[in-house]
Amino acid sequence: MPSIVDADRLSKTFQVKVRDPGLRGALRALLRPRYRDVNAVRNVTFRIDPGEIVAFLGPNGAGKTTTLKMLAGLLYPTSGRVEAAGFVPWTGGPPFKRRIALVLGNRQQLVWDLPPEETFLLNRAIYDIPAGDYRERLAELVTLLELGDVLQKPVRQLSLGERMKCELVASLLHRPPLLFLDEPTLGLDVTAQDAIRRFLIEYRERHGATVLLTSHYMQDVTALASRVLMINRGRLLYDGALEALVARIARTKRIELVLGGGGGDGNRVTAEALAAFGEVKSFHFPNAVLEVRREDAPATSARLLAALPVADLSIEDPPIEEVIRLAFARGVEEDE
Amino acid sequence: MIRRYGALIRNAWLVDLQYRASIVLWLLWGVAEPAIALGIWWTIAGDGSVAGYARADFARYFFAVMLINQLTIAWDSWYLDRWIREGDLNYRLARPLHPAHEAVAENIAYKARTASVILVVWLLVAAAWPAVRLSFDPGRWAITAVAVLLAAAMRFFISFTTGLLAFWTTRATAIMELHARVSLFLAGRIAPLALLPPAVAGVAGVLWFRSMLAFPVDLLTGAVQGTDAILQGLGGQIVWLAVWILAYRVAWSRGIRKYGAVGG
Numbered sequence: 001m002p003s004i005v006d007a008d009r010l011s012k013t014f015q016v017k018v019r020d021p022g023l024r025g026a027l028r029a030l031l032r033p034r035y036r037d038v039n040a041v042r043n044v045t046f047r048i049d050p051g052e053i054v055a056f057l058g059p060n061g062a063g064k065t066t067t068l069k070m071l072a073g074l075l076y077p078t079s080g081r082v083e084a085a086g087f088v089p090w091t092g093g094p095p096f097k098r099r100i101a102l103v104l105g106n107r108q109q110l111v112w113d114l115p116p117e118e119t120f121l122l123n124r125a126i127y128d129i130p131a132g133d134y135r136e137r138l139a140e141l142v143t144l145l146e147l148g149d150v151l152q153k154p155v156r157q158l159s160l161g162e163r164m165k166c167e168l169v170a171s172l173l174h175r176p177p178l179l180f181l182d183e184p185t186l187g188l189d190v191t192a193q194d195a196i197r198r199f200l201i202e203y204r205e206r207h208g209a210t211v212l213l214t215s216h217y218m219q220d221v222t223a224l225a226s227r228v229l230m231i232n233r234g235r236l237l238y239d240g241a242l243e244a245l246v247a248r249i250a251r252t253k254r255i256e257l258v259l260g261g262g263g264g265d266g267n268r269v270t271a272e273a274l275a276a277f278g279e280v281k282s283f284h285f286p287n288a289v290l291e292v293r294r295e296d297a298p299a300t301s302a303r304l305l306a307a308l309p310v311a312d313l314s315i316e317d318p319p320i321e322e323v324i325r326l327a328f329a330r331g332v333e334e335d336e
Numbered sequence: 337m338i339r340r341y342g343a344l345i346r347n348a349w350l351v352d353l354q355y356r357a358s359i360v361l362w363l364l365w366g367v368a369e370p371a372i373a374l375g376i377w378w379t380i381a382g383d384g385s386v387a388g389y390a391r392a393d394f395a396r397y398f399f400a401v402m403l404i405n406q407l408t409i410a411w412d413s414w415y416l417d418r419w420i421r422e423g424d425l426n427y428r429l430a431r432p433l434h435p436a437h438e439a440v441a442e443n444i445a446y447k448a449r450t451a452s453v454i455l456v457v458w459l460l461v462a463a464a465w466p467a468v469r470l471s472f473d474p475g476r477w478a479i480t481a482v483a484v485l486l487a488a489a490m491r492f493f494i495s496f497t498t499g500l501l502a503f504w505t506t507r508a509t510a511i512m513e514l515h516a517r518v519s520l521f522l523a524g525r526i527a528p529l530a531l532l533p534p535a536v537a538g539v540a541g542v543l544w545f546r547s548m549l550a551f552p553v554d555l556l557t558g559a560v561q562g563t564d565a566i567l568q569g570l571g572g573q574i575v576w577l578a579v580w581i582l583a584y585r586v587a588w589s590r591g592i593r594k595y596g597a598v599g600g
Contacts, residue, residue, distance in 0.1 A: 014596060069426070073429070074429050074595070075595065075596075076592070076593045076595075093432075094433070095432075097430060097431060097432040100430065101430075102427060107424060107426055109427040111351060113350075113351050113354040114347065114351060114354070118350060119347075122347050124343075125339050125340045125343035125344075126343070126431055126432065126433045127431075127432065128339075154354075
């Protein structure tokens with residue numbers, strides 16, 4: 001199967017003007033401007049197959065959004081080669097743009113003073129969507145996103161969550177096979193975030209769309225993405241399944257216990273007793289969390305069950321946020 | 337493309353309807369400047385004339401300025417500057433429609449709205465005040481329409497191209513402000529070019545300033561006479577329009593490569 005996105009040694013360098021603080025710095029910058037090269041993306045190579053949902057992971061300024069914008073044809077790469085949806089993005093012109101959607105969490109295309117339906121009608125004209133297709137797609141998107149009666153309200157009166165849902169409608173009316181979503185859940189409450197995630201899963205299942213997204217919310221990544229691209233300081237650190245990343249980075253497992261035998265204080269298990277089995281991460285009787293080496297987890301669990309009054313026991317990976325933090329702090333390679 | 341323009345113009349008008357007060361203010365500003373200039377020249381002319389312009393000539397001139405300035409003015413550099421600096425260009429670049437089309441549609445919407453009001457005002461004033469009446473000359477009106485179209489296109493490309501300077505500088509709108517100040521004199525907004533010192537009027541004629549306003553105004557009022565003068569004026573407009581289209585193409589293709597796509 002041919003890839004829908006093919007990036008080969010993609011790089012982007014920005015020239016940034018630098019100046020010292022104060023009046024003297026301002027004058028010097030005026031007379032003799034100095035520039036510094038910022039390598040936002042360096043030699044990034046990856047391929048994405050049709051129908052995949054792939055998440056870019058990385059701290060602020062890592063190069064995620066820059067990469068996404070190069071794929072969407074907004075930015076010209078300094079070097080390297082990209083093909084997306086069968087086109088070189090910055091020369092693909094309107095035929096390429098009809099095959100993509102770009103949703104920016106903090107920049108919206110909805111006309112602020114008009115009801116969202118006016119933006120939808122505008123996009124219907126811009127993308128040459130036949131009237132029948134428009135009605136059918138709008139009805140489907142409105143149902144999936146549970147938009148109800150907000151289409152007739154001015155955009156400025158909508159909540160952030162409603163606006164993002166409408167933004168998705170505006171971006172998907174032309175039914176593009178390739179979606180670029182930059183922080184699609186930014187600033188939304190938990191319910192709205194969840195609604196957007198459920199929608200994206202359903203939409204991709206129905207229409208087989210390929211989704212590339214960036215997000216700072218790990219729930220977005222765990223709920224949506226089968227694959228992550230981890231970027232830091234412009235370099236691609238990891239490309240693969242999230243579970244494999246966790247297994248590679250997290251050298252520990254967490255054993256979560258619900259202890260029994262709490263009738264009298266004398267019978268209670270103490271933190272000291274638990275410390276013999278592993279590092280006690282938290283202990284509020286009857287709940288306790290122990291951290292043990294990954295390979296020791298099964299044996300330690302068996303010893304715990306044999307030695308202590310355990311009502312319930314589960315083995316978990318450390319929280320994903322912690323794994324990602326570790327991965328960025330230590331790098332991915334050293335843990336191989 | 338007609339359907340797209342229809343949708344863009346419709347949206348522009350729908351947004352305008354939300355800001356009725358600001359439209360009236362802009363319209364008043366568009367009327368106030370030539371009205372004040374007319375008041376000053378009316379007083380100076382008295383019962384005589386200044387460089388061949390009597391009171392009635394000034395009245396016709398500034399009513400024509402009022403109308404043709406509204407028909408040719410372009411605010412695009414302010415929009416472009418914001419789109420580029422704040423990242424609003426991003427989604428426009430992701431659509432299968434060049435952002436310039438949206439700007440052109442906005443211009444059509446704006447001009448149709450304000451110029452039609454001014455035209456009605458002019459007709460009402462002309463009914464009561466013979467001084468501002470134009471002689472009935474459909475041939476001249478048709479040529480004027482062509483000159484207005486060329487001037488509007490040129491002023492659009494000047495404004496759009498200046499706005500594109502925001503790819504390189506944060507002072508694009510300041511440059512446009514400077515251009516507006518210079519055009520106050522050189523384009524004939526404050527006085528007919530015939531009243532300027534010959535050297536200054538010469539500069540206005542060699543550069544694009546006469547083509548962007550004074551020439552179509554003089555065409556309408558009848559100050560430009562003779563086929564040669566008319567063809568020369570239209571030729572100047574075509575040349576400067578071509579120059580500004582070229583400048584736009586260079587600025588767009590270089591700027592878009594430099595674009596930092598800020599703001600998400």
